[in-house]
Amino acid sequence: MAPSSGRPLKPLKQERALRTRSVILDAAAEVFAKEGFASVTLQDVAERAGLTKGALYFHFSNKESLATEIVNIYLARWPPLIKSIEEAGMSPLDTLIEILDRAEEAFRGNVMIQAAARLQIERSLIHADLPTPYTSWVTTLSEVTQRAKDAGELRENVDPQAAARFIVSSFFGMQHVSDVLTGRADQRARYEEMRDLLLEGIRA
Template identity: 60%
Template sequence: MPGTDDAGAAQQAGGQPKQERARRTKAQILRAAAEIFAEHGYAAVTLQDVAARASMTKGAVYFHFANKQVLALAVVEEHYRRWPPLLERVRALGLSPLESLLAVLDGTAEAFRHDTVVQAGARLQIERSLIDADLPQPYVWWPEVLAELIAKARDAGQLRPETTPESLARVFVSAFFGMQHTSDVLTGRADLMDRYVEMRDALLKGFVVG
């Protein structure tokens, strides 16, 4: 007869595919929810809409997400999980401080242009008054990150010595999120990269040395 250790190993092996299926199903629901939230906004979406977009039953959606508020919160949280890996990827490139700043800004713009989860998270944050859930506080992580990158570029002599990192970071955050929202409203973000480059170059023009 197999020992208890063998039985436990068999149970664990048998449970792993089920856990993986549940993870994939949850990810599929999140992707579908992000798509439909980005397209139609929070108020117009139902869990039945999400289920239909995900090609599954409403019960399957309810199994993973108790209600629309919980699902919206999950999408917003997934939005914010996109940014630390972006920062780590840029750091791993070994770029100069100014190049690192530009790479982070460029990567963020690309995500807003192409990543549905990012787009949905941004829209849901704008509509946070409609959502009965404790969403993450927006616009607080980015100024700290950008201020650090700007300070390093200034200290390396790549930005003018009178540059105030905290102020420039706040301006970048305000301009960026206003820019992406304007692009979304007017063109569905089709012109986002053009608008972004205009904004980036205009803001940095008076600060870059050389």
């Protein structure tokens, strides 16, 4: 008998599939962030997600496809966040600080971002065409530091592109060291040290 009312079955199946896919990605992020790519199996992900291995295979054929999707989710997060900060009307240097503040907060509290950060470090172990890390950050922060330079907010001898490369290296190194040594328990304190020393060195 055909259903007399309610929503079509196909959209319901699509919604269920999207929810399952999200559960799988969340579970994969948790185990990748904690154990690293090499140590994790698809069975580990399935158990963490509360699914059968067959259900997982319906969405992802291997670990590489999971890792690639997590990195892509991570990369897609930043452009809208940065756009909203730049539209807030702050000075270029304050914009730079706000971007770093918000990024630190995200790295500290979002397991998907933590997993992507670890996967980028372990990219030599992942046989997939992952996007090149860090370059978009360098490009974005170069633009912001150049505006800060033009606005007279940076010391005259500061090169905006060099400053951007240094900031990116410092930020990603800071969060990785905090993760390894304290499980990110001291990340905020280490970030504030980095930020304050950085600003002391470049601010006009």
